[in-house]
Amino acid sequence: xxxxxxxxxxxxxxxxxxxxxxxxxxxxxxxxxxxxxxxxxxxxxxxxxxxxxxxxxxxxxxxxxxxxxxxxxxxxxxxxxxxxxxxxxxxxxxxxxxxxxxxxxxxxxxxxxxxxxxxxxxxxxxxxxxxxxxxxxxxxxxxxxxxxxxxxxxxxxxxxxxxx
Numbered sequence: 649x650x651x652x653x654x655x656x657x658x659x660x661x662x663x664x665x666x667x668x669x670x671x672x673x674x675x676x677x678x679x680x681x682x683x684x685x686x687x688x689x690x691x692x693x694x695x696x697x698x699x700x701x702x703x704x705x706x707x708x709x710x711x712x713x714x715x716x717x718x719x720x721x722x723x724x725x726x727x728x729x730x731x732x733x734x735x736x737x738x739x740x741x742x743x744x745x746x747x748x749x750x751x752x753x754x755x756x757x758x759x760x761x762x763x764x765x766x767x768x769x770x771x772x773x774x775x776x777x778x779x780x781x782x783x784x785x786x787x788x789x790x791x792x793x794x795x796x797x798x799x800x801x802x803x804x805x806x807x808x809x810x811x812x
Contacts, residue, residue, distance in 0.1 A: 663689050670694070673701035682708065731770070738771050743785060764789045766800055778807045 663684075670681040671694040678701070684691045693709065695702050729743040743766040768785025785800045 658687075660687055660689065666690070667692055673699070673705040677701075678705070678708070681705075685709065737773060739769065740767075741770050741783065741785065742767050762789055762791045768800070772806075775805075778805055780805055 667690045668684055669692045670677050670684070673681065673693055673695055677693070681691050681693050691709075693705050695705060727743065727745045729741055731742075732740045734740060745762075745764045745766075747762040747764070764787050766785035766787045768783055770781055770783030772779045772781045781802075781804050783802055787800050
């Protein structure tokens with residue numbers, strides 16, 4: 649016999665602090681968007697400016713439904729890094745990321761390809777069985793619409809791989 653689930657069985661805590669995108673506001677999109685909205689989730693509806701569904705979404709949706717002309721749908725990336733040890737705990741690094749982004753842009757789907765090269769430095773401190781790593785890099789991006797610049801700062805705690 650099949651398991652039956654009811655509203656009381658759903659745990660929405662995993663979605664409570666996130667934005668959920670629903671692409672389209674047709675026969676299924678509006679039902680999903682309104683159910684999520686009624687459950688207290690921050691919903692974004694992806695519709696182009698000239699969509700026939702846009703007036704309906706604006707009329708039915710409260711402030712928690714935001715209409716947008718662009719939404720990222722799929723973003724796989726390939727990344728790698730080269731690290732040169734200047735000292736035992738201080739390294740120069742060169743990270744690179746190739747990102748393929750599939751988006752809904754109001755006319756249809758678009759595909760952007762971005763390449764980011766991030767030269768920087770990092771330092772590590774051994775703590776117990778792991779290592780605390782901090783660093784900074786300057787991302788330089790080519791391709792697509794990626795013109796953002798800035799400094800990438802990171803902090804991580806890395807554990808070694810061990811065989812059991």
